[in-house]
Amino acid sequence: MPLAKLAKVKYVNTHEAKTQLSKLIAAARAGEEIVICQAGKPVARLTAFEPARKIPRLGTFEGLVELRPSWDSEETDSEIQALMLGEDSEDR
Secondary structure, eight states, rough: OOHHHHEEEEEEEEEHHHTTTTHHHHHHHTOOOEEEEEETEEEEEEEOOOOOOOOOOTTTTTOOOOOOGGOOOHHHHHHHHHHHOOOOGGGG
């Protein structure tokens, strides 16, 4: 664990965690990591909640993307192939 991250870690026992929960939550929301210990051994970690990223649904861009008639021409195919193979346009 990087030292910069260790500096933001606070260790508390379960009794302190129960009595100071609101303050510990505020510290976690501010970016601090709280490790809760029982008998001196870490058993839980309290950190700020990060919501899961939304996965775009299929069809999200329907009607927003326009494919022109030349989108699948041989010239376009050769350009894509050159890009994939790392060739310059002058090499073709």
